[in-house]
Amino acid sequence: MKYLLLMTSALLSASAWSLTTLEVPTGETYTVAVDQQRLSLTSLTLGDGARIRFADGVSQWQVRADRAVIGSDVLIEGAGASGETTAVSAKAQSGSSCKDGLAGENGAKGIDGSNGVSIRLQIGLVSLGDMLINTSGGHGGIGAQGGNGGDAGGFEKKCSRAPVGGDAGAGGAGGAGGDAGDITVLFWAADPALNVSPVANLIRTEASPGNGGEAGQPGQPGAGSGGRYVKRKTLTGSRVWVAGGSEGATAEAGAPGKTGDQAKVLVEQALISVAPALMPARSKPLTASSQQAEIEAIKQELRSLIQRLEQLEVSQ
Numbered sequence: 001m002k003y004l005l006l007m008t009s010a011l012l013s014a015s016a017w018s019l020t021t022l023e024v025p026t027g028e029t030y031t032v033a034v035d036q037q038r039l040s041l042t043s044l045t046l047g048d049g050a051r052i053r054f055a056d057g058v059s060q061w062q063v064r065a066d067r068a069v070i071g072s073d074v075l076i077e078g079a080g081a082s083g084e085t086t087a088v089s090a091k092a093q094s095g096s097s098c099k100d101g102l103a104g105e106n107g108a109k110g111i112d113g114s115n116g117v118s119i120r121l122q123i124g125l126v127s128l129g130d131m132l133i134n135t136s137g138g139h140g141g142i143g144a145q146g147g148n149g150g151d152a153g154g155f156e157k158k159c160s161r162a163p164v165g166g167d168a169g170a171g172g173a174g175g176a177g178g179d180a181g182d183i184t185v186l187f188w189a190a191d192p193a194l195n196v197s198p199v200a201n202l203i204r205t206e207a208s209p210g211n212g213g214e215a216g217q218p219g220q221p222g223a224g225s226g227g228r229y230v231k232r233k234t235l236t237g238s239r240v241w242v243a244g245g246s247e248g249a250t251a252e253a254g255a256p257g258k259t260g261d262q263a264k265v266l267v268e269q270a271l272i273s274v275a276p277a278l279m280p281a282r283s284k285p286l287t288a289s290s291q292q293a294e295i296e297a298i299k300q301e302l303r304s305l306i307q308r309l310e311q312l313e314v315s316q
Helices: 288-315
Strands: 004-007 019-024 029-032 038-046 051-054 060-070 074-077 118-128 131-134 183-189 203-206 228-234 237-242 265-269
Touching: 019 029, 183 203, 203 265
Parallel strands: 019 038, 029 051, 038 060, 051 074, 060 118, 074 131, 118 183, 131 203, 183 265
Antiparallel strands: 004 019, 228 237
């Protein structure tokens, strides 16, 4: 697969905003690398059916684009992976002659679900088909079943007491669900002809926290030894029945995993516009250089307003 990722400025440090143009062609998938978690774009183009996915280690994706062309059926897939269920503990070894059965191992905890990627888009829209952003947390894995206790060894004449069965292993705790990633989409019309009123309905979001994993079930206790007759003189005869050893102790199921944390979701039109009626009156026509200077000043003002909006969101 081919992707167009044109660098239009000098490379900055990984933590800084870098100026780029990103295009994902129709039907293609683009994977965001760890060093692309913060991008400042002159233009963003996502063709029909384009998919954005994230490499391992990416926890957030912050994109600011002056001009965005987004097709239909676009997906930004930032959901966390579900945790695996750990293996069932093996049955403990049974006791040899006169020996107690060994206790079963406790079940291992289920693997935690991973967190969804936090997405923040600040985009000047040229066109929009429809887009889904998914940042749901992954579900926790089921806790492992505890191991069965080993059976008691034989109760023979040489035994000083009746052997007992091994205790059951407790069930493992369920894995924790992953947190849902926050979603913020701030948009404005980069093309004055674009009607942005339906945009909030064309950008769908899924940001459910991951469910905690189910608790692992306990193992079974090992069987006790059987009873037997021993020689002993009594008023009723010369043999006495001696009861065998008891089975092992039972165990509890593990605790269910914790559900992940909820996400904050905001999809809104940015309260930023530059209308001709608000521009200052000019005594003479703009030259090419003065027009470019005015455009750069407007862009700088736009960035300042967005930064102020970010600060207000953080303080809420």
